[in-house]
Amino acid sequence: MPPAIPPAERLLNLVIALVNTPVRMTKEQVRASVAGYGDARSDEAFERMFERDKDTLRELGMPVLTVTHAGHGDDVGYRIDTAHWSMPPIELTAAELGVLALAAQVWQDQSLRADSTRALTKLRAVGTQAQAHDLVAGLAPRVRAGGDAFGPLVDAVQNRQAVRFTYHAATTGEVRERTVEPWKLLARRGGWVLLARDRDRGASRSFRLRRIRGSVRPVGAPGGFEAPTVQELADASHAWVGEGPERTALLAVTPQRAGALRARASGPAVGVDLPAGAAQVLQGRDLVAVPYRLGWELAEEVVRYGDAVVVLDPPEVRDAVVRMLRVAATLDRLRRADDTPDVRVADSEEARGA
Structure with a gap:
């Protein structure tokens, strides 16, 4: 007996069928021709499966229309109204495509890696300008992913929650544990930098994410420290953002x-x-x-x-x-x-x- 088709694949099959039907599809046609619905063991099981999938598509914003036969009021079918669902053609400038590529590059080692890669491939396909690929090559590689530390630090900055991690200092080679109050993440020098207050030293410090060893662990509850002042952030980021005349x-x-x-x-x-x-x-x-x-x-x-x-x-x-x-x-x-x-x-x- 062949294995059952996963629900997500069955749902995609239903979308393809309802989008491409010339007029409508009845429930009987769905059960007979859409892969996945033949797995239903009974009429009742099929009804529950189809109604659940139909509701899911509508929750996702897809306009699943109920179409009644003009001469038979009890003859009901379904289709997806592409006129109210499809987006107009996307025309991206080279700069817009480059920014999207940079955003995708940020997530290259995070949980969204596969999704961002697929999306970027499709966006590159619609970039009609010859220089679009050149701009992606010039812009996207400038910020490399932040490793496993990136996600926890983003959450910690947003929640104002202290963290602890092991850090390998660039200047001294010292490897030691740091407990910090994370303030801000900066994309600098081809990588990510954390601006934070070092609790052990009682002063602001910057940490390159690629030098963090092991996991980033939360310390205390969210909201455990006051947000930095504008001046504190300016002082902490001085070496990274530059100052003086342009x-x-x-x-x-x-x-x-x-x-x-x-x-x-x-x-x-x-x-x-x-x-x-x-x-x-x-x-x-x-x-x-x-x-x-x-x-x-x-x-x-x-x-x-x-x-x-x-x-x-x-x-x-x-x-x-x-x-x-x-x-x-x-x-x-x-x-x-x-x-x-x-x-x-x-x-x-x-x-x-x-």
């Missing part, structure tokens, strides 16, 4: 590429002083002026576009990009030399020993 970087960008950088451009780059050799680099490229505050952050964004973006000025951003590319090239050579299929390239910050 500066401008001059980039040579291949036409129709790097849409995210172009969207932030401060306007036409006219009347600016170009460094020596810039005219040759700009042949076949556009001059784009992009404002920034943190040089390393702009460098990490630029390097994702490969040779589509060249930094003309300032030198420190250009040098940072060159260092990252050299590290990536070195690691790639080592990977090919080892001939190990699953060797992964570390991010530039880890390669620098951060």
Whole structure:
């Protein structure tokens, strides 16, 4: 005897049938032709199964209509009204698709990984602009998933609940347990950073999620500490968000590429002083002026576009990009030399020993 069809699969089969029926489907037709309903042991069991599934579809927002035969009032059928259910065609710009890709990337090691991957695949399919895939490649990888610590910390920040975890400090190499009051999660330097008040030290500290070892455990009840003030948050995030006057970087960008950088451009780059050799680099490229505050952050964004973006000025951003590319090239050579299929390239910050 073949195994029974799962309820979710049966429900999907019913949706497909009711969407594609030219006029309507009677209960008898549903039972005879829709996979899953033939498993009903009796007429009563089928009635309960069908009514339950019909109610479920309506709760999900699908307009299951009851259609009565014009000449026979007791001849009842059903169909799904696609005219009131279907969405209009989705047209996403490259920037919109890039933001959705970034959101999906956040959940790549969380419980929504499979769902977000499937959704992103479908969204990429409707991105008609040629530069859509380029923007996804340039934007999405900038924030890597936060590991098993991400979900519990999101809940702890929202609930104002203290947590305890084991942390491997980058500067000293010390591994010790920390008890903190989580304030905020920041996406910085290609990963996630927790801003929190360290109860043992009585001061604010920042913790990179990739350096948390083991599980994050709640301490006490929700609402166990006061929310930080605006000034406390500003002080804690000082090293990560930057301050001071905004500066401008001059980039040579291949036409129709790097849409995210172009969207932030401060306007036409006219009347600016170009460094020596810039005219040759700009042949076949556009001059784009992009404002920034943190040089390393702009460098990490630029390097994702490969040779589509060249930094003309300032030198420190250009040098940072060159260092990252050299590290990536070195690691790639080592990977090919080892001939190990699953060797992964570390991010530039880890390669620098951060």
